[in-house]
Amino acid sequence: MILYTLRCAHDHHFEQWFDNSSDYDAKKAAGELVCPECGEKHVEKAIMAPSVGKSAAAAPAPACTPMGCGGCQFAGQH
Ligand SMILES: [Zn+2]
Secondary structure, rough: OOOEEEOOOOOOOOEEEOOOHHHHHHHHHHHOOOOOOOOOEEEEEEOOOOOOOOOOOOOOOOOOEEEEOOOOOOOOOO
16 A cells, blocks of 8 residues: 555645555546545645655664674774
8 A cells, every 4th residue: 555645736735545556547547536625636646755854864884793894894994
């Protein structure tokens, strides 16, 4: 299941679950995507801002093993 944020032609935003992206395409083609606020059928996927959070932050560099750092790119430097 995939949750899409949808936006109608009147700039109403709402969320709807789909089985997958092709399910969205099928429902859109069938005219089953309707804005719950105004009944508008011209509905598009809203552009979602990329999530910027801890999980999206750069992963910390792999720590050297407690045994030492042979093979590590910092070998001999720490
Ligand atoms: Zn609407």
